[in-house]
Amino acid sequence: MTSSVRRLAYLDHAATTPMRESAIAAMAPYLAEHYANPSGSHRSSRMARTAIDEARDDVADVLGCAPGEVVFTSGGTEGDNAAVFGAVRRHGGVAVCSAVEHHAVLHCVEHLHGEVVAADRFGLIDIAALKQTLERVAQRGERVAVVSVMAVNNEVGTITPMRDVARVVRGSAEHAVFHSDAVQAACWLDVRDIVAVTDVVSFSAHKFGGPKGMGVMVVKKGVTLEPLIMGGGQERDRRSGTSNVAGIVATAAALRETVTTREAEVVRVAELKRLLIEGICSQLPDVLETVPGLGTTETRPSARNIASTVPGVAHLCFADVESEALLFLLDEAGVCASAASACASGAMEPSHVLRAMGVPSRFAKGALRLSLGHTTTRDDVAHAVTAAVASVRRLRTTQ
Amino acid sequence: MKVLVAMSGGVDSSVAAAELRREGHDVVGVTMRLWGGESDTGCCSVSDVDDARRVAQQLRIDHLVFNFSEDFSTHVVDPYVDAHRAGTTPNPCIECNRHLKFDRLSQRARLLGFDAVATGHHARIERQPSGVWRVARGADAAKDQSYVVHMLNQRELAYTLFPVGHLTKVQVRERARELGLRTASKPDSQDVCFISKTGGRETFLGHRIPFRSARVVDESGKELGTVDAVEMITVGQRRGLRLPGGAPKQFVLDVDTERQTVVVGEESRLSRNDLHVGWVSWSHEPLPIGSEVMVQTSAHGATQPALLEEVDTNSVVVRWREAQRRVAPGQSVVFYDVTDRLVLAGGIAS
Numbered sequence: 192m193t194s195s196v197r198r199l200a201y202l203d204h205a206a207t208t209p210m211r212e213s214a215i216a217a218m219a220p221y222l223a224e225h226y227a228n229p230s231g232s233h234r235s236s237r238m239a240r241t242a243i244d245e246a247r248d249d250v251a252d253v254l255g256c257a258p259g260e261v262v263f264t265s266g267g268t269e270g271d272n273a274a275v276f277g278a279v280r281r282h283g284g285v286a287v288c289s290a291v292e293h294h295a296v297l298h299c300v301e302h303l304h305g306e307v308v309a310a311d312r313f314g315l316i317d318i319a320a321l322k323q324t325l326e327r328v329a330q331r332g333e334r335v336a337v338v339s340v341m342a343v344n345n346e347v348g349t350i351t352p353m354r355d356v357a358r359v360v361r362g363s364a365e366h367a368v369f370h371s372d373a374v375q376a377a378c379w380l381d382v383r384d385i386v387a388v389t390d391v392v393s394f395s396a397h398k399f400g401g402p403k404g405m406g407v408m409v410v411k412k413g414v415t416l417e418p419l420i421m422g423g424g425q426e427r428d429r430r431s432g433t434s435n436v437a438g439i440v441a442t443a444a445a446l447r448e449t450v451t452t453r454e455a456e457v458v459r460v461a462e463l464k465r466l467l468i469e470g471i472c473s474q475l476p477d478v479l480e481t482v483p484g485l486g487t488t489e490t491r492p493s494a495r496n497i498a499s500t501v502p503g504v505a506h507l508c509f510a511d512v513e514s515e516a517l518l519f520l521l522d523e524a525g526v527c528a529s530a531a532s533a534c535a536s537g538a539m540e541p542s543h544v545l546r547a548m549g550v551p552s553r554f555a556k557g558a559l560r561l562s563l564g565h566t567t568t569r570d571d572v573a574h575a576v577t578a579a580v581a582s583v584r585r586l587r588t589t590q
Numbered sequence: 591m592k593v594l595v596a597m598s599g600g601v602d603s604s605v606a607a608a609e610l611r612r613e614g615h616d617v618v619g620v621t622m623r624l625w626g627g628e629s630d631t632g633c634c635s636v637s638d639v640d641d642a643r644r645v646a647q648q649l650r651i652d653h654l655v656f657n658f659s660e661d662f663s664t665h666v667v668d669p670y671v672d673a674h675r676a677g678t679t680p681n682p683c684i685e686c687n688r689h690l691k692f693d694r695l696s697q698r699a700r701l702l703g704f705d706a707v708a709t710g711h712h713a714r715i716e717r718q719p720s721g722v723w724r725v726a727r728g729a730d731a732a733k734d735q736s737y738v739v740h741m742l743n744q745r746e747l748a749y750t751l752f753p754v755g756h757l758t759k760v761q762v763r764e765r766a767r768e769l770g771l772r773t774a775s776k777p778d779s780q781d782v783c784f785i786s787k788t789g790g791r792e793t794f795l796g797h798r799i800p801f802r803s804a805r806v807v808d809e810s811g812k813e814l815g816t817v818d819a820v821e822m823i824t825v826g827q828r829r830g831l832r833l834p835g836g837a838p839k840q841f842v843l844d845v846d847t848e849r850q851t852v853v854v855g856e857e858s859r860l861s862r863n864d865l866h867v868g869w870v871s872w873s874h875e876p877l878p879i880g881s882e883v884m885v886q887t888s889a890h891g892a893t894q895p896a897l898l899e900e901v902d903t904n905s906v907v908v909r910w911r912e913a914q915r916r917v918a919p920g921q922s923v924v925f926y927d928v929t930d931r932l933v934l935a936g937g938i939a940s
Contacts, residue, residue, distance in 0.1 A: 515656050519702050538623035538657035586701060 200571040203527045204564030211400035211445045218441035229434050239436045246443035253450045255383030256409050262426045263439050266406035267374040270393025271295035274370035277416030284336035285328050289316035290547035296339045310547040314349040325363035335364035342385050343375035346544040347482045348504025357388035379501040390414045401445035405438040460563050461502035463572050470576035477510035479554045509557035512586045520582035526575050530558045591705040592616045599638030602710030604645040604773045605762045609753035611649050619646040619653045624662035625784040645771050665689035671798045674821045677847035678920030688741045706751050711735045714755035722874045723747035725933040730758035740924040740936035741871045804850040820847050825918040860916045867906045867923045870937035884926040887917045
């Protein structure tokens with residue numbers, strides 16, 4: 192079926208981005224000629240070691256931290272796990288996160304019987320509730336080990352005002368490790384602002400044009416975490432395992448390009464997102480722009496209530512349509528998109544984010560995330576608008 | 591034709607997909623995710639989905655997963671629990687076919703523009719010279735599943751394909767082996783998919799309904815003992831009643847969950863001349879009173895001849911040619927034609 196598709200519009204950048212050519216080019220030599228283990232003591236190793244050190248300096252420069260604060264990991268999930276488990280195992284105490292966190296944080300906190308703080312209808316952590324939770328833990332005579340709040344929501348794209356959250360965390364749980372899953376932030380926000388107000392931050396390379404299986408964790412000086420993976424003591428004993436030289440080099444290259452082109456990309460992609468949302472919403476009734484913000488022309492909430500979302504995520508909910516059916520028709524039309532997170536079997540699970548936001552089930556069942564990125568074009572958007580409108584109409588009339 | 595084939599990860603549906611592909615259809619495989627809870631059999635475990643996906647990849651067809659777990663809870667699991675609470679004996683596989691495979695999935699398939707839905711059931715769908723569609727027994731008498739797909743009506747029959755119905759199970763496995771499918775020697779699924787082997791039915795129900803003890807009495811009302819969970823007792827049951835041994839053997843004649851009473855007696859007391867069937871669905875039109883039918887009352891039980899004595903829209907009373915053992919209320923009852931080959935109707939024993 193997919194073979195008959197003539198045109199492919201890839202609008203699933205929040206799931207993964209196509210690798211940047213600079214990243215592919217950067218990693219190639221370290222897969223072929225420079226294959227040595229960087230921990231060795233011979234000339235081949237030194238060459239690999241140099242590449243990692245340079246990459247680390249580069250990443251630190253971009254993220255606004257010291258090279259010694261950069262830890263290369265296997266991805267966002269590892270960074271999230273390392274932060275939550277690492278803090279609780281080292282310091283003891285309660286793990287706290289928001290109800291809209293990625294499962295890589297949420298499942299860790301739930302596993303540790305931690306506290307999950309409610310979110311509002313925009314998919315933002317309820318800051319007043321966070322304060323209450325932190326105070327309640329303190330009143331119980333317990334210590335908060337870690338507070339984890341995502342910088343950008345991976346499903347609906349809402350941007351968390353990290354400075355405001357940081358103020359509450361520092362004020363009500365001063366000894367807590369403050370972690371942020373910034374996996375969806377790298378392409379759209381100045382991540383130095385996030386790094387500046389947190390203790391630990393997780394990034395994932397394949398969300399910004401790098402390779403899968405690579406991540407960056409920033410662990411600020413003086414912050415101690417029990418390592419998740421022990422062994423040869425790589426990454427200053429914070430993450431053992433032979434360094435993925437090619438992956439590290441490619442990650443640095445992708446991150447550098449992302450940051451260099453960010454300002455222009457934010458403007459370009461925001462316009463594409465506006466066209467996408469307006470194109471669909473103007474042609475179909477009963478569509479909910481899940482986080483009303485940029486790009487809505489009708490039902491605009493009072494300015495004070497507008498949450499900001501990243502340009503890369505357009506999340507819509509179609510009443511009386513089922514996501515699985517919609518995704519099938521979009522796929523048939525050559526549009527790659529997604530709904531909520533998929534479970535191990537590949538089935539769509541009802542979204543915990545939409546539930547936490549209180550999206551009515553009539554709409555939540557018809558969730559669609561179209562996510563844009565560095566390869567997205569106007570043609571992609573036009574194609575997606577046509578396909579989405581046709582698919583939703585068809586699903587609504589045949590029922 | 592554009593066909594959506596339900597692939598459970600078992601050998602029958604694997605070969606069903608292969609047959610359709612061989613016939614040149616435009617085939618898409620789908621595995622339904624039905625149960626999120628603990629389970630070790632059936633189509634919901636990740637390893638079964640893996641098997642279905644690998645087979646689809648081998649056959650070069652697309653594979654999807656549809657999450658119908660909410661519908662499954664509503665239409666299969668909850669009624670299963672309710673039936674036990676009410677002291678009847680449900681058949682969840684039939685309810686799954688009725689509500690999930692041939693309703694929810696078919697609806698989704700129509701919505702997505704498919705021309706037919708296929709499954710790996712061992713049954714055949716035949717069009718009579720009159721134009722009427724009928725379910726016929728599968729080619730492999732020992733594996734025939736016409737009983738569990740009896741509920742299909744004309745519209746559904748015209749939209750459904752059973753590509754392995756003309757094959758024996760041995761032939762199905764042979765085809766799977768020839769194609770190198772990894773499901774070729776996978777054992778047949780048995781038991782209820784949402785109940786794990788380790789916990790069993792008792793643990794499953796115990797987590798969902800409060801078990802109530804019951805008095806075990808004979809037909810005169812004399813108390814013979816007690817059982818811990820009246821919800822676990824079925825009409826016709828002999829074991830697990832904790833009665834003193836010795837002849838004559840005692841069978842459950844009746845279960846009254848409200849009064850928490852189980853009536854037992856000799857086997858001969860289970861004998862009945864007629865059978866009342868409710869929730870009847872006719873595959874075409876209702877048959878006239880006096881029609882002779884062959885009646886099957888369990889998935890692999892023998893059929894017995896009977897006459898339709900009363901026929902209502904949704905209920906039927908049949909008179910057995912020879913007296914038969916009482917059918918536990920809740921069990922599915924399927925009527926075949928006199929040749930015992932074509933399904934005419936089915937319902938639930940009351």
